[in-house]
Amino acid sequence: MKITKGKVIVCSPGRNFITIKLETDEGVYGIGDATLNGRELSVASYLEDHVIPCLIGKDPSNIEDIWQYLYRGAYWRRGPVTMTAIAAVDMALWDIKGKVLNTPVYNLLGGKCRKGVMVYSHANGKDIEHTLDEVGKHLDMGYKAVRAQCGIPGVPTTYGVPKDGGKYEPAEKGLPSEHAWSTEKYMRHVPELFKRIREVYGDEPLLLHDCHHRLTPIEAARVGRDLEPYRLFWMEDPVPAELQEGFRLIREHTTTPIAVGEVFNSIYDAERLIKEQLIDYIRMTTLHAGGISHMKKVASFAELYHVQTGSHGATDLSPVTMAAALHFDMSITNFGIQEHMAHTDETDEVFPHAYSFNEGYFYPGDEPGLGVDIDEKLAAKYPYDPAYLPVNRKEDGTLFHW
Numbered sequence: 001m002k003i004t005k006g007k008v009i010v011c012s013p014g015r016n017f018i019t020i021k022l023e024t025d026e027g028v029y030g031i032g033d034a035t036l037n038g039r040e041l042s043v044a045s046y047l048e049d050h051v052i053p054c055l056i057g058k059d060p061s062n063i064e065d066i067w068q069y070l071y072r073g074a075y076w077r078r079g080p081v082t083m084t085a086i087a088a089v090d091m092a093l094w095d096i097k098g099k100v101l102n103t104p105v106y107n108l109l110g111g112k113c114r115k116g117v118m119v120y121s122h123a124n125g126k127d128i129e130h131t132l133d134e135v136g137k138h139l140d141m142g143y144k145a146v147r148a149q150c151g152i153p154g155v156p157t158t159y160g161v162p163k164d165g166g167k168y169e170p171a172e173k174g175l176p177s178e179h180a181w182s183t184e185k186y187m188r189h190v191p192e193l194f195k196r197i198r199e200v201y202g203d204e205p206l207l208l209h210d211c212h213h214r215l216t217p218i219e220a221a222r223v224g225r226d227l228e229p230y231r232l233f234w235m236e237d238p239v240p241a242e243l244q245e246g247f248r249l250i251r252e253h254t255t256t257p258i259a260v261g262e263v264f265n266s267i268y269d270a271e272r273l274i275k276e277q278l279i280d281y282i283r284m285t286t287l288h289a290g291g292i293s294h295m296k297k298v299a300s301f302a303e304l305y306h307v308q309t310g311s312h313g314a315t316d317l318s319p320v321t322m323a324a325a326l327h328f329d330m331s332i333t334n335f336g337i338q339e340h341m342a343h344t345d346e347t348d349e350v351f352p353h354a355y356s357f358n359e360g361y362f363y364p365g366d367e368p369g370l371g372v373d374i375d376e377k378l379a380a381k382y383p384y385d386p387a388y389l390p391v392n393r394k395e396d397g398t399l400f401h402w
């Protein structure tokens with residue numbers, strides 16, 4: 001069997017997505033997600049100009065060999081663009097293998113470890129009352145776990161909170177807009193949010209919160225400690241994680257579980273965090289961290305150190321990634337939870353998929369391969385529409401982490 005053709009499909013059904021489609025001489029094709037929010041076209045070029053030409057004529061059965069060819073063979077290792085491009089190819093190859101063997105990808109990864117994949121959704125509100133309503137709506141929809149984010153009094157824009165009251169979407173059209181931030185105001189406000197959620201909805205719902213890399217270790221230690229009475233499932237991205245050692249200080253001060261990893265792209269980004277048991281959940285995804293093949297290694301390594309997975313699943317990860325993540329989540333023993341942010345109807349129409357939601361759990365479906373496709377004709381109706389994540393400044397104008 002040989003790869004005969006590869007193409008990159010750029011579309012924007014509600015937001016921008018990059019998709020690779022690999023075709024073979026036996027008529028079977030596979031698809032993979034290559035979306036890197038705000039840097040989409042760089043991955044498209046990486047694939048079109050440098051990866052696809054090397055794949056033509058290769059046997060798509062040899063997934064690990066192709067992975068190594070693209071990783072070691074490029075000489076330049078790691079980095080979000082490279083690892084997203086490799087991931088896209090990897091997903092497409094697993095999709096092809098499943099279709100050829102007429103079995104869902106989770107079967108190829110060792111089979112099902114559980115009945116379904118527990119997901120958490122997002123409740124975002126402009127203030128505490130609004131967030132309380134949103135938490136209630138998601139619990140009514142059947143979600144067992146909800147991430148709560150809330151506008152902060154005196155701060156005009158906050159991560160996770162839509163400006164216009166519509167659905168929250170991290171990328172905004174046009175060039176990057178500027179947001180403002182006050183750590184002091186945030187730290188005063190966030191414990192009140194979770195106090196109120198527990199008062200209204202009781203102890204049972206699993207509650208999560210994303211600090212979005214905005215704190216220092218000692219600030220994160222304080223937030224973790226202040227939130228202990230409300231028993232969070234996790235505190236996400238407490239600090240920027242370039243300095244893995246920074247997590248030790250947080251760990252020494254709080255029992256609030258810690259999750260990190262959505263911007264990681266290699267097992268080496270998490271090596272110390274996992275080995276020294278400085279985190280509880282590793283949030284790397286099949287999309288930005290080298291595909292299913294690399295994530296299997298991350299999960300196996302994490303398993304040794306009591307670390308569970310908590311795969312990133314925001315709207316900038318296409319339904320192709322959602323499918324890949326669900327097959328992967330089903331197949332590993334140390335799965336923790338999967339993020340889920342609903343795509344727009346336009347996105348779901350462009351990417352027909354077998355996965356489904358019921359009472360807080362997602363199911364990958366039993367179609368051969370990943371069980372997701374792209375409707376290329378429909379995709380062509382939604383051309384690329386430049387959009388960027390915002391940048392963030394402190395109140396005095398200092399450029400800060402978004």
Ligand code: EZ4
Binds near residue numbers: 170212262312314
């Ligand atoms: O800001 O995916 O947990 N989810 C997140 C996301 C990220 C976006 C960045 O592209 O933090 O909303």
Ligand code: CO
Binds near residue numbers: 236237
């Ligand atoms: Co996050």
